[in-house]
Structures are given as C-alpha cells and as structure tokens.
Amino acid sequence: GNGIRFSGVYDRQEKLVHLFEATVGGAFRAxxxxxxxxxxxxRSQLDERSYEQVLEEIAMLEGAGEQYDRDAxxxxxxxxxxxxxxxxxxxxxxxxxxxxxxxxxxxxRQSSAGIINPDNAxxxxxxxxxxxxxxxxxxxxIAFLRVCSGKFERDMPAIHSRTGKKVRLSNSSxxxxxxxxxxxxxxxxxxxxxxxxDEFGIGDTLTEDPAIVYNEIPKFPPEVFSxxxxxxxxxxxxxxxxxxxxxxxxxxxLFQLKNAGSVSPVLTAxxxxxxxxxxxxxxxxxxxxxxxxxxxWKSVRWVDPASDLDKLYSFPLPTGSAxxxxxxxxxxxxxLDDWSLSYFQEKRPEFKLSDQPFQ
Numbered sequence: 001g002n003g004i005r006f007s008g009v010y011d012r013q014e015k016l017v018h019l020f021e022a023t024v025g026g027a028f029r030a031x032x033x034x035x036x037x038x039x040x041x042x043r044s045q046l047d048e049r050s051y052e053q054v055l056e057e058i059a060m061l062e063g064a065g066e067q068y069d070r071d072a073x074x075x076x077x078x079x080x081x082x083x084x085x086x087x088x089x090x091x092x093x094x095x096x097x098x099x100x101x102x103x104x105x106x107x108x109r110q111s112s113a114g115i116i117n118p119d120n121a122x123x124x125x126x127x128x129x130x131x132x133x134x135x136x137x138x139x140x141x142i143a144f145l146r147v148c149s150g151k152f153e154r155d156m157p158a159i160h161s162r163t164g165k166k167v168r169l170s171n172s173s174x175x176x177x178x179x180x181x182x183x184x185x186x187x188x189x190x191x192x193x194x195x196x197x198d199e200f201g202i203g204d205t206l207t208e209d210p211a212i213v214y215n216e217i218p219k220f221p222p223e224v225f226s227x228x229x230x231x232x233x234x235x236x237x238x239x240x241x242x243x244x245x246x247x248x249x250x251x252x253x254l255f256q257l258k259n260a261g262s263v264s265p266v267l268t269a270x271x272x273x274x275x276x277x278x279x280x281x282x283x284x285x286x287x288x289x290x291x292x293x294x295x296x297w298k299s300v301r302w303v304d305p306a307s308d309l310d311k312l313y314s315f316p317l318p319t320g321s322a323x324x325x326x327x328x329x330x331x332x333x334x335x336l337d338d339w340s341l342s343y344f345q346e347k348r349p350e351f352k353l354s355d356q357p358f359q
Contacts, residue, residue: 016034019042066078113213116149123158124206128146130143147186150188152183157208159209159210160199202217238287298336300333302356303330303332303353307350321344341353
C-alpha cells in the first residue's frame with residue numbers, strides 16, 4: 001500500500017512480511033506483526049486485490065530485479081534500498097538493522113605518522129561534524145568524533161592537535177534523534193558526541209599520541225557567492241554569533257570585502273541551498289532575519305600571505321573582480337569569470353594563488 005494505505009514492507013532477503021499498526025504521530029515504535037508471504041495471517045490482513053498486487057510486484061522483482069550481492073555493495077556497484085515511513089515509524093528498525101549488517105569493520109586511516117590501524121594502543125579520532133542548537137533550550141554545541149584507534153574513556157585527557165593543548169573529554173554522549181545517553185567507553189568505529197568544546201573544528205584530531213594527526217577532510221572550492229545583510233542593527237550580536245557558529249559547522253564559508261565599509265559578509269558555498277539553510281537557521285535559532293543579495297563572482301582564490309600585499313593592492317583588478325579577506329585575515333580575490341582569473345595570473349605571475357587557504 002501507499003499513502004494512508006501503507007501498512008507494511010516485505011524483506012526480500014528473509015522472505016518475511018512486516019505489517020505495522022499506526023500510532024498517533026509515530027510517537028513510538030509501531031507494533032509489528034511478522035509473517036511469510038503465503039501465510040493465512042497475511043491474507044486475513046489484506047483485501048484480495050492488495051494481496052494479489054503484492055504477489056505480482058514481488059514476482060516482477062524476482063524476475064527482473066538485481067539479486068543482492070554484498071561485495072557489489074561494498075565496492076559501490078550496487079545500492080540496497082529500504083522502504084518505510086519515518087513519520088509513522090514504519091520500518092525504521094529494519095533500516096537500522098540492515099545498515100548494521102552492511103557496515104564494514106573499522107579500517108586503517110592515513111595520518112602524519114603513517115597508517116594507523118584500529119588496534120593501535122593509542123586513542124585517536126577526528127572531528128567530522130559540528131552541530132549547534134540540537135537542544136535549543138541550552139544552545140549546546142556538539143562535536144562528533146569518530147574513534148579511529150585505541151580506547152575512548154570518559155574524562156580521559158587528549159591532545160587537540162591543531163592547538164597542541166591538552167583537553168579533558170568529559171561530556172560525552174551517544175545520540176539518536178532527540179535521545180542522548182552518556183558514553184563511558186568507545187572503540188574504533190564508534191561515534192561520540194562531545195559537548196562544550198568551542199575550540200574543536202571539523203577535521204581536528206584528538207589523540208593520546210601527539211605524532212598522530214589525521215589528514216584533513218577534503219574541501220570543495222565554492223561555486224556560488226552572495227552578500228548577507230542584517231537589516232536590523234539591533235540584532236547584530238545575534239547575527240554575528242549565529243553566522244560564526246554556522247561557519248564553524250561548515251555550512252558556508254565567510255569572507256569580508258576589503259575597504260567595503262560594511263559589516264555585511266560575503267557567503268560562499270557549493271550550492272545555493274546552503275544559503276537558504278543559513279537564513280532559515282539564523283532566523284529560527286538566533287532570532288536574526290536577514291536579506292540575501294546575489295553576487296556575480298564565479299570563483300575565489302587565496303593569495304599567498306607571504307606576498308608583497310602593498311604591491312598586490314596597487315594592481316588594478318579585472319573588471320568585476322574584488323579583493324577580500326577570509327576569517328583568518330588571509331587575502332583573497334573574487335573573480336568574475338575564468339578569463340579574469342587567467343588574465344590576473346598572466347599579468348601578475350609573482351602572486352601565488354590557490355583554491356584553498358595557505359597553511
């Protein structure tokens with residue numbers, strides 16, 4: 001069935017039907033009855049037309065669909081499909097169980113100290129995601145850590161590789177939806193949420209061994225540009241704080257135009273949907289409505305900060321291009337098109353450009 005008639009799913013691997021009973025708003029796990037395709041129980045629960053349709057559609061899949069091949073899934077040549085309804089809480093547990101069955105064991109990872117195996121005695125892991133306001137009542141900020149080696153223990157000290165400082169990993173949680181549970185111990189492959197560490201950033205390594213620093217998570221050059229305005233000056237603090245938090249989460253990148261005389265930042269992203277996310281969250285989580293102004297630049301390039309910047313700024317840019325800085329005050333240039341970029345590189349080869357910040 002579908003829509004309001006959606007009542008169950010068929011597991012082709014186990015050849016079992018899972019029939020669900022709707023609960024109010026899907027507030028808790030739907031009661032489920034399990035039976036075989038030919039069982040009388042299933043016949044009694046479906047009208048004759050629906051039952052015949054189920055048999056026909058499954059027969060079509062058996063004849064025309066691909067057979068499950070775990071090796072093909074692991075190498076990306078096949079994708080398993082799960083059906084369900086998160087709103088009604090139908091099939092969610094089947095999805096989670098299937099995901100666990102498909103998951104591989106933790107793999108070795110490349111670091112500055114070479115390949116780190118999961119059975120390495122030293123605890124290590126990296127921050128791959130940051131999310132703010134998961135609990136709006138407390139305006140919390142959670143850094144999600146993937147354990148790569150050793151053993152995580154709550155309250156253990158670890159080295160934050162980017163700053164070199166020792167931190168205590170005390171407020172550790174396991175999250176599922178809105179549910180949280182304190183985590184005392186973690187092993188390679190586990191995901192742990194760490195609350196209350198504003199200094200953590202995406203890609204940071206936490207480790208007992210200072211020689212272990214995991215390779216940076218790849219970043220994609222921005223492709224769309226906009227200027228974000230705060231129309232209500234009284235909201236500036238909320239606007240600034242919210243925007244800084246979203247930047248740390250990696251939703252967008254922030255820049256400032258040089259000598260613009262304006263506090264309106266330049267936002268860059270891979271796609272325009274990210275700008276809509278920023279505006280929605282600024283208004284709903286920080287109470288700061290904004291106005292977005294599209295910009296015509298097509299690319300941004302970082303300039304080697306070791307360059308002669310006075311000489312750089314004395315050079316007239318191609319029409320439509322502009323100087324700016326990133327959040328770390330590194331100089332950048334916004335280019336209107338590929339021709340503008342090529343022209344600058346041809347005329348000023350002494351200035352080294354990069355589509356990523358210089359380290």
